[in-house]
Amino acid sequence: MSEVAATGISVLLVDDHPIVRQGYRRVLESQGDLHVVAEADNAADAYGAFKTHDPDVVVMDISMPGASGLEAIRNIRARNPRARILVFTMHNEAVLVKAAFSAGASGFVTKSSAPSAVVNAIRSIARGERAMSDDIAHVLAEDSLSPAGSALDQLGEREIEILQQFAGGATTEEIAAHLNLSVKTVQNYHYLIKTKTGARTDAQLVRLAATCGLTRI
Amino acid sequence: MSEVAATGISVLLVDDHPIVRQGYRRVLESQGDLHVVAEADNAADAYGAFKTHDPDVVVMDISMPGASGLEAIRNIRARNPRARILVFTMHNEAVLVKAAFSAGASGFVTKSSAPSAVVNAIRSIARGERAMSDDIAHVLAEDSLSPAGSALDQLGEREIEILQQFAGGATTEEIAAHLNLSVKTVQNYHYLIKTKTGARTDAQLVRLAATCGLTRI
């Protein structure tokens, strides 16, 4: 803590778009107390960079090609349970937010937030607090009030993850490779997700994922 | 042109994420010759800002909530056919690229490109040239070489019809019943459509149909 106060907050930036990273870096560093010590454009590199740099805060977009961002969060937290991770993404679906927090994230800010929201969130979670942007708070609030819940609420973390990749166009083999699962397990999840959500067709599954904000079309 | 050379290149930035815009602005303005004269976070505002500021180049993410980015391109070009628009997005599908150019875009750069690629593209299209990032060039090259291409324009009427129903969530049996076909024929069409479009997954098929306006989600 005292170290943080003395030297500012070191940040690891994870996003798959170089220019976006470049922009974040400039925005954060113009604050004075925030220092981007490393960048990564995928989950594996993010884990590697975390090990080498041990940053105070990881700012991560969880919608990356290849391995899942949630998986990256779990990996980082497994190595260091005190790691602070701020999810910073365009998605604002309650299930995703819940999944991120239960995977070990300390904060969740959408990209439609004002720049100051991100900066404040970084400072908050560096102090060990939890942080989220206003729109996320509203989404969670709405979600907790609705008794029925979205069709996706009955899905577990893993199921959400697999649905997201599937709806994004990944094949069963690709998903298995990304998540280090057997093809058989992914097939079983595929089936389970369909029965749980009531989708009778892959196309219906994609539409569901899209309307719930799990994937962009 | 001489005006441009004297005062640099004025840019209108269109993206629905404030922080992303903020980042772009800093990246572009650090170049010296690029000046962001206005920003917009949706298609309607983009059109308004274009009318007021008449920028040399519009840098636009076409995946925005609400009105379509393609529609915005058409509107701007309808007002001023000499408008230069650079599409700057995370998508890299051939159909989208073609659609953007035929809507009147002058360039197409993905967010996974290096920052210099965006800057160079802006300068190129300000000179009246066409520009695209390397990955987009590859996507288009692949697309033009594949015997069937990957867009929907080579699908027959029946194929379009079946794709539409399929993407809408109908099962094979339902489609067969609707169109008075045997299940086998629908299956064959399904397969044919996949090979013609290059989709390796039903999910990719749905996304394709959606981006081409064949179905709404």
Added chain:
DNA sequence: TCGCGGCTCGGGCAAATTTCCCAGGCCGGA
């Protein structure tokens, strides 16, 4: 007029996937 090519429609058959059902391990709560 004839042939050519494209679209439509479906059969066939091996290979792959989906659909269920089941089980063990793990973990958190009663």
Added chain:
DNA sequence: TCCGGCCTGGGAAATTTGCCCGAGCCGCGA
């Protein structure tokens, strides 16, 4: 401790896919 949930995968039958095939229809150019 036991129960229930999630995660992980095996097994086997049912279904679909991948790819090849032929037939009928229609327009178009020689």
